[in-house]
Amino acid sequence: MKFALVTGASRGIGKAIAQKLAGDGFYVLLNYHTNRVAAEETLREILDHGGQGELLPFDVSDNAQVETVLGAWAERNPDNYIEVLVNNAGIRDDGLMVFMSVDQWKNVISTNLDSFFYVTRQVLQPMLIRKQGRIISIVSLSGQKGQPGQTNYSAAKAGIIGASKSLAMEIGKKKVTVNCVSPGFIETDMTKDLDAELLKKLVPLNRFGTPDDVAEVVGFLASPESKYITGEVISVNGGIYS
Ligand code: NAP
Numbered sequence: 190m191k192f193a194l195v196t197g198a199s200r201g202i203g204k205a206i207a208q209k210l211a212g213d214g215f216y217v218l219l220n221y222h223t224n225r226v227a228a229e230e231t232l233r234e235i236l237d238h239g240g241q242g243e244l245l246p247f248d249v250s251d252n253a254q255v256e257t258v259l260g261a262w263a264e265r266n267p268d269n270y271i272e273v274l275v276n277n278a279g280i281r282d283d284g285l286m287v288f289m290s291v292d293q294w295k296n297v298i299s300t301n302l303d304s305f306f307y308v309t310r311q312v313l314q315p316m317l318i319r320k321q322g323r324i325i326s327i328v329s330l331s332g333q334k335g336q337p338g339q340t341n342y343s344a345a346k347a348g349i350i351g352a353s354k355s356l357a358m359e360i361g362k363k364k365v366t367v368n369c370v371s372p373g374f375i376e377t378d379m380t381k382d383l384d385a386e387l388l389k390k391l392v393p394l395n396r397f398g399t400p401d402d403v404a405e406v407v408g409f410l411a412s413p414e415s416k417y418i419t420g421e422v423i424s425v426n427g428g429i430y431s
Contacts, residue, residue, distance in 0.1 A: 191214065191272050199227040201379060209404040209407065217241070245262065256311065271316075282296060301346060302346075309324055325410045326369045368422070369422040370407055
């Protein structure tokens with residue numbers, strides 16, 4: 190049994206990733222923060238389709254919770270380890286920087302970027318010992334090219350890209366790969382307040398992406414076929430130049 194942890198798996202892109210990995214045969218650990226109903230529904234759909242998994246709620250921005258929950262999982266599963274980590278949980282809280290509060294800055298950095306460090310380091314050692322592992326983080330077009338109103342979010346996502354490239358170089362010899370997937374506009378709760386009719390005109394493929402469009406690429410990066418790819422950022426944005 191191979192184990193995959195997907196953070197923010199209750200809804201949106203994380204839900205599609207969890208479903209894809211379960212369909213590919215992984216036992217999926219579904220992390221979420223507060224939305225238990227949505228997380229249970231995601232797990233039920235996975236089980237109904239013959240997949241396997243369990244819920245693992247914790248706040249990715251709280252290092253103590255991350256250590257406690259993942260430490261307890263490791264103790265309960267001494268013969269197993271998390272072979273695939275998908276750092277997907279994220280939030281946005283937009284505003285022009287001139288009006289941005291310290292809390293707005295810190296919350297977005299902490300949930301999107303600090304979480305990369307907190308969660309990844311908990312699963313890293315077993316991957317290195319077994320010389321087998323995949324760390325995949327969902328970043329954003331905003332972190333590659335910038336986006337007005339998103340200095341906090343762009344900084345966090347660009348930070349993950351930099352950290353992933355460095356980590357890829359640190360651990361390549363141990364055959365653990367570290368990559369990012371960078372969506373553009375994807376139809377989820379996070380983008381439901383955006384004017385899709387207007388914004389899709391910016392997209393050469395002329396539509397917002399679906400969570401499944403992103404999940405397919407994550408599925409490939411989690412698979413053995415991606416073994417010679419590390420330190421990369423793969424865009425899933427319908428052709429927006431990045
Ligand atoms: P979403 O629909 O808003 O879902 C966010 C997920 O993250 C939920 O499962 C939520 O859990 C979880 N989450 C939020 N804060 C958390 C915390 N502190 N601890 C644990 N889980 C937490 O978002 P999405 O659109 O699927 O986005 C997923 C990822 O893709 C994010 O990293 C986002 O930045 C990135 N992305 C999205 C787009 C897009 O267009 N949608 C574009 C580029 C990048 P609860 O259900 O418990 O709240």
